[in-house]
Amino acid sequence: xxxGSHIIITAIILxxxxxxxxxxxxxxxxxxxxxxxIIGLFVGIFHIFPSLKxxxxxxxxxxxxxxxxxxxxxIKLRPLISNALPIGALSIFGTIISAIFTGTxxxxxxxxxxxxxxxxxxxxxxxxxxxxxxxxxNGAMKYKNEKENIKxxxxxxxxxxxxxxxxxxNDGISLVLYEVFLNLNLHKAAHIFSDGMRFSLSSLHSSLxxxxxxxxxxxxxxxxxxxxxxxxxxxxxxxxxILGYLVSLVLSLATDFLTEIMISLLLAYASLIAAYYLxxxxxxxxxxxxxxxxxxxxxxxxxxxxxxxxxxVVEYITFIINSILFLIIGIEINLFKIFDIWLxxxxxxxxxxxxxxxxxxxxSPIVNLIKNRFKIFSSGLTLNKRYKRFLxxxxxxxxxxxxxxxxxxxxxxxxxxxxxxxFIAVLFSLTIQAISFDIFMKKGxxxxx
Numbered sequence: 001x002x003x004g005s006h007i008i009i010t011a012i013i014l015x016x017x018x019x020x021x022x023x024x025x026x027x028x029x030x031x032x033x034x035x036x037x038i039i040g041l042f043v044g045i046f047h048i049f050p051s052l053k054x055x056x057x058x059x060x061x062x063x064x065x066x067x068x069x070x071x072x073x074x075i076k077l078r079p080l081i082s083n084a085l086p087i088g089a090l091s092i093f094g095t096i097i098s099a100i101f102t103g104t105x106x107x108x109x110x111x112x113x114x115x116x117x118x119x120x121x122x123x124x125x126x127x128x129x130x131x132x133x134x135x136x137x138n139g140a141m142k143y144k145n146e147k148e149n150i151k152x153x154x155x156x157x158x159x160x161x162x163x164x165x166x167x168x169x170n171d172g173i174s175l176v177l178y179e180v181f182l183n184l185n186l187h188k189a190a191h192i193f194s195d196g197m198r199f200s201l202s203s204l205h206s207s208l209x210x211x212x213x214x215x216x217x218x219x220x221x222x223x224x225x226x227x228x229x230x231x232x233x234x235x236x237x238x239x240x241x242i243l244g245y246l247v248s249l250v251l252s253l254a255t256d257f258l259t260e261i262m263i264s265l266l267l268a269y270a271s272l273i274a275a276y277y278l279x280x281x282x283x284x285x286x287x288x289x290x291x292x293x294x295x296x297x298x299x300x301x302x303x304x305x306x307x308x309x310x311x312x313v314v315e316y317i318t319f320i321i322n323s324i325l326f327l328i329i330g331i332e333i334n335l336f337k338i339f340d341i342w343l344x345x346x347x348x349x350x351x352x353x354x355x356x357x358x359x360x361x362x363x364s365p366i367v368n369l370i371k372n373r374f375k376i377f378s379s380g381l382t383l384n385k386r387y388k389r390f391l392x393x394x395x396x397x398x399x400x401x402x403x404x405x406x407x408x409x410x411x412x413x414x415x416x417x418x419x420x421x422x423f424i425a426v427l428f429s430l431t432i433q434a435i436s437f438d439i440f441m442k443k444g445x446x447x448x449x
Contacts, residue, residue: 010049010052011324013049014323014324014327014328015320015323015324017039017043017327018036018323018324018327020039021035021036021039021323021327022035022323024039030434030435030438031131031434031435031438032322032326033131033322033326033398033430033434034430034431034434034435034438036323036326036327036330037326037327037329037330037333037427037430037431038330038431039327039330040326040327040328040329040330040331040332040333041330041331041333041335041427043327043330043331044330044331044332044333044334044335045335049331052328052331053332054325054328054329054332054402054406055406056402056403056404056406056407059325059399059400059402059403060282060403060407061272062321063321063325063399064283064286064399064400064403065268065269065271065272065282065286066265066268066314066317066318066321067129067318067321067322068129068168068171068268068283068286068287068290069265069267069268069271069286069289069290069314070290070314070315070317070318071129071164071167071168071287071290072168072286072287072288072289072290072291072294073290073291073293073294073298073310073311073314074164074294074311075161075164075165075168075290075291075294076157076161076294076295077291077295078157079157079158079160079161079162080161080165080291082158082379082380082381083158083161083162083165083380083381084377084380085367085370085371085377085380086162086166086364086367086371086380086381086383087161087162087165087166087169088169089363089366089367090166090170090359090360090363090364090367090391091165091166091169091170091172091173092169092173093359093363094170094359094360094362094363095125095126095170095173095174095177095359096173096177097355097358097359097362097363098121098125098355098356098358098359099118099121099122099125099174099177099355100118100121101121101355101358101359102117102120102121102124102125102351102352102355103117103118103119103120103121103122104117104118104121105351105355106120106121106351109347109351110344110347112414113413113414115181116412116413116414116418118181119178119181119182119408119418120418120421120422121355122174122177122178122180122181122404123174123178123401123404123405123418123422124352124397124401124421124422124425125170125174125177125355126170126171126174126175126397126400126401126404127166127167127170127171127356127394127395127396127397127398128167128396128397128398128399128400128429128430129164129167129168129171131396131398131430131434132163132164132167132394132396158380158381159381159387159390162381162387162390162391163390163391163394166391167394168283168287169284169287171283171400172233172236172281172283172284172287173233174400175281175283175400175404176229176232176233176281176284177229178404179228179232180228180229182408182409183228231279231280232279232280232281232284233281233284235278235280235281236275236280236281236282236283236284236285236288237281237284237285237287237288238288239271239274239275239278239280239284239285239288239289240271240275240284240285240286240287240288240289240290240291240292241288241289241292243267243270243271243274243285243289243292244267244288244289244290244291244292244293244296244297245292245296245297247263247264247266247267247270247289247293247297248292248293248296248297248300248301249301250263251263251264251297251301251302252300252301255303257302257303257305257306257309260302260303260306260310261306261309261310261313264293264297264302264306264310265313265314265317267289267290267293268286268289268290270289271285271286271289272285272286298310325399326430329398329399329402329426329430332402332423333423333426333427334423337420338420338423338424338427341420344421344424345424345428348421348424348425349424349425349428352397352425352429353392353395353433356392356395357392360388360391360392360395361388361392364383364388367383368382368383389440390440390441393433393436393437393440394437395429396429396430396433396434396437397425397426397429397430398426398429398430401422401425401426402422402423402426404422405418405419405422405423406419
């Protein structure tokens with residue numbers, strides 16, 4: 001009984017603190033997520049909730065499905081299809097480039113075993129749809145005036161879909177890549193990396209030889225893991241479409257809008273459970289089930305009352321989840337430990353930012369070239385300098401990297417160090433980077449339409 005009442009009291013206190021944070025954002029002019037993380041840092045310093053811990057299961061199985069589902073339901077089909085090329089290229093190839101680059105540099109500079117370095121690269125690569133989606137809704141992206149023409153409105157939809165869509169799909173691909181690296185590191189072939197690579201001028205020939213072996217094995221990883229990667233990502237996508245279609249048919253049997261809303265929300269967790277047992281990407285399943293529901297079920301199978309109420313209900317649930325999640329993240333981060341390794345912290349922050357920059361700026365020219373060559377892709381956005389800056393600044397880190405880090409095997413070598421480094425990157429991203437991105441959007445977005 002005490003345990004149950006303790007949970008309720010803790011939840012009430014957390015929501016009260018979150019409400020105060022929401023009021024403070026009005027005066028400090030910073031994103032809501034950043035304010036909650038900052039408040040959480042101070043709460044953690046005074047150990048107000050010593051027993052409060054964030055777990056990967058809480059993020060994976062309680063928080064993420066609803067949050068990702070809300071983002072997927074909000075994606076419109078026209079801008080998604082129009083921008084399928086940049087979204088797909090950035091979320092797949094940009095993610096792979098960023099993860100491998102991060103892992104490689106991390107290994108060289110910090111002398112980390114490469115197998116752990118590659119896993120770290122996969123963990124820290126996914127961007128945070130929670131923060132990005134909340135920023136897209138907080139008023140930063142508004143029309144210049146009420147008389148904007150349809151072209152400007154479509155352009156706005158394209159930019160929002162590019163940011164939100166790339167972030168959502170990036171999460172799914174990153175999680176698949178993380179699982180691929182984690183599984184492959186259990187193989188005996190991983191002994192190539194077990195001793196690390198120490199680069200020095202006196203052993204240049206040996207270092208180049210090890211460098212050759214490293215990239216040769218990375219190519220082997222890509223080749224040997226293709227089946228697993230395609231099965232998890234494409235399989236999860238197909239599963240989501242099937243479940244979204246089936247639930248849409250079920251919705252046609254209901255006449256009460258409350259029942260329709262309940263069935264729609266259950267789709268997120270049904271996608272999670274089905275993907276879990278089929279060993280597919282649950283994030284891809286949730287994304288595509290939400291997109292299918294929104295663009296098929298909601299257009300043909302539900303009442304007008306559901307269309308009116310559902311966005312409010314799911315947005316409110318997501319708001320509560322976000323509030324608790326960002327507070328707990330702040331509470332969990334140990335500032336003093338980060339200050340003790342401030343030099344490494346600066347390196348990690350710079351590495352994560354540059355790897356995001358590299359992924360975006362390598363893929364963008366290729367996307368533009370294909371877009372100009374083939375008429376089928378001509379309707380989407382051209383990734384100019386402004387949009388590329390949006391994507392780089394908007395590469396915010398959040399709940400998923402923390403969940404992946406905490407779900408690492410307990411006996412993994414250097415597990416605690418990886419978790420600490422992930423928290424460092426997430427803290428910077430949800431505070432300084434998020435505030436900078438918010439300012440950048442308010443100033444730069446108005447000039448983009």
